[in-house]
Amino acid sequence: MRFNPIHALKIFHFLAWSIFILVCIEAGGILFNTIYALIDGRNIAHFWNNVNLARLYSYDCNYFYGILIIMNIVVLLKGFLLFFIVKIFHDKKLDLASPFNERLASYLNKLPKVILAIGLMSKYGEYMIKILSRKGVQFSSLQDMNVDAGNVWMLMGFILLVISMIFKRGMELQAEADLTV
Amino acid sequence: MPIVVNLDVMMAKRKMSLNELSEKVGLTIANLSILKTGKAKAIRFSTLEAICKVLNCQPADILEYIE
Numbered sequence A: 001m002r003f004n005p006i007h008a009l010k011i012f013h014f015l016a017w018s019i020f021i022l023v024c025i026e027a028g029g030i031l032f033n034t035i036y037a038l039i040d041g042r043n044i045a046h047f048w049n050n051v052n053l054a055r056l057y058s059y060d061c062n063y064f065y066g067i068l069i070i071m072n073i074v075v076l077l078k079g080f081l082l083f084f085i086v087k088i089f090h091d092k093k094l095d096l097a098s099p100f101n102e103r104l105a106s107y108l109n110k111l112p113k114v115i116l117a118i119g120l121m122s123k124y125g126e127y128m129i130k131i132l133s134r135k136g137v138q139f140s141s142l143q144d145m146n147v148d149a150g151n152v153w154m155l156m157g158f159i160l161l162v163i164s165m166i167f168k169r170g171m172e173l174q175a176e177a178d179l180t181v
Numbered sequence B: 001m002p003i004v005v006n007l008d009v010m011m012a013k014r015k016m017s018l019n020e021l022s023e024k025v026g027l028t029i030a031n032l033s034i035l036k037t038g039k040a041k042a043i044r045f046s047t048l049e050a051i052c053k054v055l056n057c058q059p060a061d062i063l064e065y066i067e
Helices: A005-039 A054-059 A061-090 A102-134 A150-178 B007-013 B018-025 B029-036 B045-055
Strands: B003-005 B063-065
Touching: A005 A061, A054 A061, A061 A102, A102 A150, B007 B029, B007 B045, B018 B029, B018 B045
Parallel strands: none
Antiparallel strands: B003 B063
């Protein structure tokens, strides 16, 4: 079976949309639960994904707000990242005939920054949770709290940063080739 | 840019239009236009050879260096 890049792009477009919708649902859930927890507080023991933050709240409410902020920032950044990816496909900037265009380069310039921000916030959240765990506060898993895999996000961000530099050079070479008669 | 392309001068001397030159050289009008207007970053020897052959001139008649 011959690999057809156009069909592959359509599949990736569909996957990007699917993941974007899932991340939006998660972001909405966490945001709603955050607002409800701040207003009422009855859902603290059964936060999004059944995460129990009651012990953290009773230990220190400042740490509670801090962890909530981190969780929200991470999930919003993930939503932002997926939005960018969907936009690349939607704006039809992935033209295989002439892939090295400025619009795509600007997207590729922004993506690693968002990914690195997700990685850094996740690592910070993980660090905070570890410190609080040592002080006796019990937590659900990092995955449930949406602050896991900080290392993976940061590695992906650095790799994409290198790729965006190579892409920028590719763009310069293409511009030169276009102006070579 | 220090390198000036005098293609339009040679075309006028040989009384050749851009369309005609494009057909004979085998370059698109767009590319010839890029060359003529001085926007080209580089020119292949094969292109230079074809232009000189069609216009019956030397490369120095097409390309000029100005400081």
